[in-house]
Structure formats: structure tokens, C-alpha cells
Amino acid sequence: MLKDLVYRGYMPSGRDRLLTAARSLLSAQPDREPSTREIYTAAGVGAPTLYHHFGDKDGLLDAAIEDAFGDYLSRKRMVPQTGDLLADFAAGWDMHVRFGVENPALYRLMYSANDGRRSSSAETAEKALREGLERLAAAGILTVSIDEAVAMTTATAIGCVTELVRTSQPAEAPVAHRMRDTLIAELSGGGDQVDDAAKAARTLLSRMPEVEQVMTSPEAALLGQWLRTLAAHFDQAASTPPHLKGHTE
Structure with a gap:
């Protein structure tokens, strides 16, 4: 080079x-x-x-990580936002995994503790992740707290990159897509522990941009409010022990 x-x-x-x-x-x-x-x-x-x-060398390696991550962020900013929040989240995951697979040594250094201090690249990545998850939460799609969602997503992504690098698989390997889809299902209520009605409500919430094309803005806003209320209600019902349901409904 x-x-x-x-x-x-x-x-x-x-x-x-x-x-x-x-x-x-x-x-x-x-x-x-x-x-x-x-x-x-x-x-x-x-x-x-x-x-x-x-x-010193650590300062140089930190700068090398920032340099590589800057390239990644530039590519990520060029990915268009579709308005489908779950699809956009999936695209962000794919970009993150691709960066890790293409830069395994830098990625490892990026997420390794250095005297208890994380690289600024890791902090930037977490900030972008948190912003995306906040949009999911505001739309009523997220079923866990934002802090828990950040931890789940980060742990899953690091594990995915580590396995792909270890087995010399590309970022587009089927296992990466399955891990991504499983994570999204857990974050958005697609797991078995969440009632199907809550899942259905969140599925519609994730497709609100399409819904807004056939409704007026007030109608779409009202529908979104109803869906968020229903999702929260069915979440609570699904997590309430059977012997207590008569006291909460």
C-alpha cells in the first residue's frame, strides 16, 4: 500500500x-x-x-483503529435509510460484521479493554447502535430496555465476528444471517416468550412507512398509538403468571 x-x-x-x-x-x-x-x-x-x-505503540494502534473505523463509518453513511426500522437495523448489523471480518486484528483491538479504557471507535459504534435502538423503542418495537438491547446486540455481534474469523467464513455466511435474525426476533418480540398478538402489533409498527402511504397522517399516528398500547398490554399479559391474571385484567 x-x-x-x-x-x-x-x-x-x-x-x-x-x-x-x-x-x-x-x-x-x-x-x-x-x-x-x-x-x-x-x-x-x-x-x-x-x-x-x-x-507509543498503543497510541499508534489506537489511531490505526480510528483510521479503519472512519472508513467503515463513511461506507455506513452511504447506506440509504429505508424507513423500515428493522430492515435498517439489519443493514447496520451487516455493515458491522463486514467491518469485523475484513479487519479482524483491528476489530479485536477495538473491543479489547486497554487499562479499562475502550477505544473511541467502540464508543462511536455503541452511540450509533443506541440511536438506532432508541428509534425502535420510540416506535414501540423494542421489547427490552435500551441498555439490555445494547448489551445483547454488542455481545452477539462480537461473537458472530469471532466465529466467522475463526472458521474463515465471509460476512455473508448463513450463520451470520441466522444470528442477526434471531437477535432481531428477540429484540422485537419475535421470540417464543412473547405473545403472538404483541408480535403482530410490532410487525405492523415496523412497517408503518408503508401504512402511512394509504392513510392520512392523523390516521397513521392514531394507529401507531393503538399498536404500541396493544403491544405493551400483550407483553404484560404474556409475562404475568397464570394465577395472577385474574388480578391484573
């Missing part, structure tokens, strides 16, 4: 050369971190240049 840039007549700065070298070495040897010497030698600079720009 560095040779290509030089060949094209562009002489990158020492900082850029170090970032390029770190990413290249991590991609070539995803099972281990390159040494400080390996990185600055591959970049064609001296150790003082690395220390000047990044402080």
Missing part, C-alpha cells in the same frame, strides 16, 4: 506512513500484534517519529 502511494507520486507524511504500516502488518498477521520495531521499519521511519506522533 505504501509503495503504491509513492509510485503515484504522493509522498505520505511520517504519521501516515506509520498508520499505513500498522494496518498492513495487522492485516497480514491478524493473530498477533506487530512489534514497535516492525512497524517503524515497515514505515521507513525511525522510532523517534513514532514516539513524536503517537507517544
Whole structure:
């Protein structure tokens, strides 16, 4: 990669050369971190240049993660929002898994604790995830708390990426789609523990953009309110022990 840039007549700065070298070495040897010497030698600079720009190797690796994740965020912003909240959530999952599979070493570093501190990329990813889940909650589609949904989604995604990398499978492997669909079912009430009526209400809520095409805005707003109320009611009914139902209905 560095040779290509030089060949094209562009002489990158020492900082850029170090970032390029770190990413290249991590991609070539995803099972281990390159040494400080390996990185600055591959970049064609001296150790003082690395220390000047990044402080130490950990600072450089953090910056390499941010650099790669910035590419991912740029691609994600180009994915159009369909208005179907569950479909948009699924697209976000697919992008996340693809990034992890394409950058296994960087992904591992991104989600590994460094002195109890997470990378800013992981925090950015969680912020974007939380915003998507808040939209699901506002629409009445989410059946668990946002904090629980964040934890479930993050754990499932990391597990999925880890398994795909371990078994050398692509991001589009069937197991990734099944894990995604199972997660969405759990988050939106599609699991067996939720009453079918609640699931039906949430299914309609997830397709409100289509409904709004055949209704006036006040009608669609009223229907959405009714569906959210019904979903909450049937959720409560499904979670109430049989011997207590006579006291709650």
C-alpha cells in the first residue's frame, strides 16, 4: 500500500506512513500484534517519529483503529435509510460484521479493554447502535430496555465476528444471517416468550412507512398509538403468571 502511494507520486507524511504500516502488518498477521520495531521499519521511519506522533505503540494502534473505523463509518453513511426500522437495523448489523471480518486484528483491538479504557471507535459504534435502538423503542418495537438491547446486540455481534474469523467464513455466511435474525426476533418480540398478538402489533409498527402511504397522517399516528398500547398490554399479559391474571385484567 505504501509503495503504491509513492509510485503515484504522493509522498505520505511520517504519521501516515506509520498508520499505513500498522494496518498492513495487522492485516497480514491478524493473530498477533506487530512489534514497535516492525512497524517503524515497515514505515521507513525511525522510532523517534513514532514516539513524536503517537507517544507509543498503543497510541499508534489506537489511531490505526480510528483510521479503519472512519472508513467503515463513511461506507455506513452511504447506506440509504429505508424507513423500515428493522430492515435498517439489519443493514447496520451487516455493515458491522463486514467491518469485523475484513479487519479482524483491528476489530479485536477495538473491543479489547486497554487499562479499562475502550477505544473511541467502540464508543462511536455503541452511540450509533443506541440511536438506532432508541428509534425502535420510540416506535414501540423494542421489547427490552435500551441498555439490555445494547448489551445483547454488542455481545452477539462480537461473537458472530469471532466465529466467522475463526472458521474463515465471509460476512455473508448463513450463520451470520441466522444470528442477526434471531437477535432481531428477540429484540422485537419475535421470540417464543412473547405473545403472538404483541408480535403482530410490532410487525405492523415496523412497517408503518408503508401504512402511512394509504392513510392520512392523523390516521397513521392514531394507529401507531393503538399498536404500541396493544403491544405493551400483550407483553404484560404474556409475562404475568397464570394465577395472577385474574388480578391484573
